[in-house]
Amino acid sequence: MPEPEENAAHNLPGLEGEPVHIANPVEWIPHRPPILAVDSVDVSRPGQAGTGRRRFMPEEPWLAGHFPGRPIVPGVALIEGIAQTAAIVLLSALGKKGEGVLADVSRFRFKSPVIPPADVTFEVEVIGRFGNLHKVAGKALCGGAVAAEGEVVLSADPR
């Protein structure tokens, strides 16, 4: 995760369960193409940690203008992938579909460009929790390299 000092990964109480593979994220979150940023999510520790995956293709709408003739996956798509993975990690622990509402984005660094076609992996881990707000450290990896890393805060609101 981004910084060792934030990685006092404790087992936060209250949320737990068996690992689960989410093959169809649209069954859990309301996001739809083209803003659906994960194809699948492996929740290793419900409520705590998991890994999302997404294949980005050059012809996707949000790559048309970023940039014409030279597609690069926008940083905001990588943040969204981390946030959507985290939302599913949180909602899976509650056993209910719903929304992960993004409340804060911080300390993001974009270390290498993601050039489609590209398979991106989003690794997330909850590093803090207060009330319904969850602080999540996340990484986007592509081709074995860290493309982006940082922290998001989101609430998980079951519907």
Next chain:
Amino acid sequence: MADPLVAELKNLIVTRLKLEVAPDSIDAAAPLFGEGLGLDSIDALELVVGIEKQFGIRIADAEMGKKAFASVNALAEFIGEKQGRK
């Protein structure tokens, strides 16, 4: 003489939340949220993470947070009580 824990907490608040105020200028008796310093719920989460890291004390829920975050003095008292129980 000022309570060193109060001074430490003022530093933590300013550093952790990247506030553009001098730690000494924070009124230890003033509310941290709403009026007073005007912090919000995301700041509260950031402080929860910082306090756990620095003091090893977990503020588990909003009810506990309401008491702990009433003011810097209240937070110092809360941490002092928790440390006393260790």
